[in-house]
Amino acid sequence: MNVAALPLAELECRLNQNGLWLRTGPFVSRIQTTIRSVAADISLLYADYPLEDFGAEAHAFADFHIQIAQPTNLRRWFKPQAMFLFDGASPFKPLPLDQAFPLLEWGLNWCVSAHANDLLIIHAAVIEKNGFAAILPAPPGSGKSTLCAALVQRGWRLLTDELALVRLTDGRLIPLPRPVSLKNQSIDILRDYAPAAVFSRPVSDTLKGTVAHMQPPCNSVARAQEAASAAWVIFPKYQADATTRLEPVSQSRTFMRIADNSFNYSLLGTRGFDTLTKLVGSCLCYDFTYSNLDEAVALFNSLPTDNIPK
Amino acid sequence: MKATPLILTAFRTPEALADLYLADWDLLLRQARRGGLLSSLHALLAERGLLDKVPEQPRRHLDWSHAVFERHALAVQWEVTQIRRALEQTGIPVILLKGAAYVMSGLPTARGRIFSDIDILVPKETVNQVEAALMMQGWATTHHDAYDQHYYRTWMHELPPMQHVRRMTVLDVHHAILPETAAIHPDSAKLIKAATKLTQPGDLAVLAPADMVLHAACHLFHEGELDNGLRDLLDIDSLLRHFGATPSFWHDLTGRAAELELTRPLFYALRYAARLLQTPLPQATTAGLAGPNAALLALMDMLYTRALLPDHPSCSDHLSAIARQLLYLRANWLRMPPVLLARHLFHKAFLSPDKLRESDFEKMRANEAEGRTISRKFRK
Numbered sequence: 001m002n003v004a005a006l007p008l009a010e011l012e013c014r015l016n017q018n019g020l021w022l023r024t025g026p027f028v029s030r031i032q033t034t035i036r037s038v039a040a041d042i043s044l045l046y047a048d049y050p051l052e053d054f055g056a057e058a059h060a061f062a063d064f065h066i067q068i069a070q071p072t073n074l075r076r077w078f079k080p081q082a083m084f085l086f087d088g089a090s091p092f093k094p095l096p097l098d099q100a101f102p103l104l105e106w107g108l109n110w111c112v113s114a115h116a117n118d119l120l121i122i123h124a125a126v127i128e129k130n131g132f133a134a135i136l137p138a139p140p141g142s143g144k145s146t147l148c149a150a151l152v153q154r155g156w157r158l159l160t161d162e163l164a165l166v167r168l169t170d171g172r173l174i175p176l177p178r179p180v181s182l183k184n185q186s187i188d189i190l191r192d193y194a195p196a197a198v199f200s201r202p203v204s205d206t207l208k209g210t211v212a213h214m215q216p217p218c219n220s221v222a223r224a225q226e227a228a229s230a231a232w233v234i235f236p237k238y239q240a241d242a243t244t245r246l247e248p249v250s251q252s253r254t255f256m257r258i259a260d261n262s263f264n265y266s267l268l269g270t271r272g273f274d275t276l277t278k279l280v281g282s283c284l285c286y287d288f289t290y291s292n293l294d295e296a297v298a299l300f301n302s303l304p305t306d307n308i309p310k
Numbered sequence: 311m312k313a314t315p316l317i318l319t320a321f322r323t324p325e326a327l328a329d330l331y332l333a334d335w336d337l338l339l340r341q342a343r344r345g346g347l348l349s350s351l352h353a354l355l356a357e358r359g360l361l362d363k364v365p366e367q368p369r370r371h372l373d374w375s376h377a378v379f380e381r382h383a384l385a386v387q388w389e390v391t392q393i394r395r396a397l398e399q400t401g402i403p404v405i406l407l408k409g410a411a412y413v414m415s416g417l418p419t420a421r422g423r424i425f426s427d428i429d430i431l432v433p434k435e436t437v438n439q440v441e442a443a444l445m446m447q448g449w450a451t452t453h454h455d456a457y458d459q460h461y462y463r464t465w466m467h468e469l470p471p472m473q474h475v476r477r478m479t480v481l482d483v484h485h486a487i488l489p490e491t492a493a494i495h496p497d498s499a500k501l502i503k504a505a506t507k508l509t510q511p512g513d514l515a516v517l518a519p520a521d522m523v524l525h526a527a528c529h530l531f532h533e534g535e536l537d538n539g540l541r542d543l544l545d546i547d548s549l550l551r552h553f554g555a556t557p558s559f560w561h562d563l564t565g566r567a568a569e570l571e572l573t574r575p576l577f578y579a580l581r582y583a584a585r586l587l588q589t590p591l592p593q594a595t596t597a598g599l600a601g602p603n604a605a606l607l608a609l610m611d612m613l614y615t616r617a618l619l620p621d622h623p624s625c626s627d628h629l630s631a632i633a634r635q636l637l638y639l640r641a642n643w644l645r646m647p648p649v650l651l652a653r654h655l656f657h658k659a660f661l662s663p664d665k666l667r668e669s670d671f672e673k674m675r676a677n678e679a680e681g682r683t684i685s686r687k688f689r690k
Binding site: 054060061062087089115117164183264266267268269 | 333340344367373374381447622623
């Protein structure tokens with residue numbers, strides 16, 4: 001059963017009580033909240049996601065027990081807040097209530113990046129077409145999510161827009177498709193670029209500016225259990241008025257840049273090193289500068305696949 | 311009280327976990343994570359050959375925590391090497407305490423155990439020299455507030471925590487195991503004299519077996535550091551099982567407790583290790599230790615059997631929160647004479663409240679990150 005099968009009232013009821021047992025990629029999260037705007041955004045953006053059905057209560061298991069709650073202090077009367085609770089404990093400071101849904105998204109990212117040590121976790125988007133996946137690692141502000149959102153609106157499969165998961169045993173990329181986070185001008189750019197796409201209500205004044213989330217393509221969510229092989233590492237950089245440009249980067253330099261963008265590279269020790277060495281060794285690596293999304297997507301569609309190292 | 315929490319069943323009789331449903335595993339993992347014990351549970355199951363019987367989903371969480379532990383163990387070895395290098399020129403005897411001591415002496419207690427700071431004990435008259443030598447190698451004092459500096463240097467048994475500027479690791483330099491202001495004063499010279507030299511690396515030492523147990527007992531039942539109560543009780547359980555195999559150990563332990571004025575903390579340590587973790591104890595040892603009167607003992611039972619469990623709703627009842635608060639008050643009461651305590655609490659409440667809140671927040675984060683803090687600290 002998918003989230004879409006639940007009428008909003010039933011969804012709210014589950015979120016208020018025993019929680020919504022939601023599967024995203026390799027993880028099951030149990031989400032509880034009484035905040036109605038969060039329920040509405042979940043209903044909108046997670047419509048195609050499967051709910052876990054355990055049969056009997058004795059078989060219920062969640063990787064992460066999450067609650068978005070309102071602190072019960074005096075402040076709730078004049079400046080209401082939302083807090084993220086991880087099994088009742090609060091790893092971050094509360095945010096204004098308006099930011100409750102982005103807080104859930106950031107919290108879900110934290111759950112994965114702070115725990116899932118059977119995977120090398122890289123701060124990067126991953127998209128795939130015809131069995132060839134591209135890893136787009138980048139610091140915030142480089143236009144990684146914008147490019148990723150545009151590509152998945154033009155037929156590429158979304159594996160993730162934030163956390164690239166590399167399986168330590170075989171170096172394959174594990175999908176974690178979730179709503180794509182867009183910031184500031186990117187929101188309107190994507191609305192123009194893909195008028196049919198579904199977005200959450202933009203939330204302003206967050207730490208990252210104005211934020212909205214885009215619903216991932218239905219097909220990407222349906223294929224969330226299908227791992228992919230990396231073919232390219234492409235470091236995107238949005239630069240106003242720049243011509244579309246793809247320049248090779250050495251594998252050693254790529255290695256260092258990915259290690260810097262990894263959440264648990266150093267924690268994994270030699271296993272992290274071996275996994276990353278194999279990953280980079282099997283990829284063509286580029287710096288990519290763009291200003292026009294149509295040109296960028298055209299270039300991605302024309303990437304040759306006969307020269308990928310094995 | 312509720313039925314025995316799963317986390318206690320797990321450490322008492324890990325074989326019983328084979329019968330758990332997935333929902334029980336879900337709850338057990340949550341209790342273990344809150345108690346900072348996920349990687350300890352992994353270590354225990356690995357040791358008993360039971361890991362392969364754990365269902366796939368919970369097994370993954372145990373393996374995740376094991377990865378953190380492996381990194382942590384390496385980081386501790388490296389950090390201890392750095393401390394030894396920084397201090398070897400001084401010729402001052404350095405004794406590792408608690409977690410770092412368990413790791414470096416290869417005790418089973420160290421398996422799966424994650425901790426955030428490294429503690430050392432040095433003779434009181436050398437504290438300034440030790441601090442200077444550490445500063446030369448990049449450790450800097452952390453509490454810059456004049457009151458905090460005064461608090462540590464005048465009343466406490468340790469320097470303000472030192473943090474390494476590059477690795478961000480925290481080192482506590484002690485000259486005693488209890489504050490100067492406490493009513494009892496275990497003699498540090500005796501501890502240092504009896505210490506056991508480590509074969510590796512070089513000139514470091516750890517406390518003698520009986521002293522190691524007494525220090526753990528003192529930490530948990532006199533200083534009242536209950537944030538990781540069950541983990542610390544498991545240390546005591548593991549040390550007792552390990553050293554207890556030597557027949558003379560139990561006699562040394564009670565004799566030494568009397569000599570160091572630590573009979574009462576030892577009494578509680580043995581009582582609650584046996585109650586919660588079923589630690590085997592010789593009849594003669596328990597019979598020979600004087601406890602408090604019956605009324606006080608009943609109160610202590612009521613408090614400690616609650617406060618030593620992980621602070622998770624499934625391990626708590628309506629008295630758990632008050633039990634923790636009362637034991638916190640008791641620890642402060644034992645730490646300082648009443649007038650000094652009043653003065654200290656007044657200062658913390660009204661003169662530096664923002665800092666207190668900040669440090670509480672940090673502490674909470676550190677606990678929640680389940681030992682991950684040290685890994686992050688060691689990353690750079």
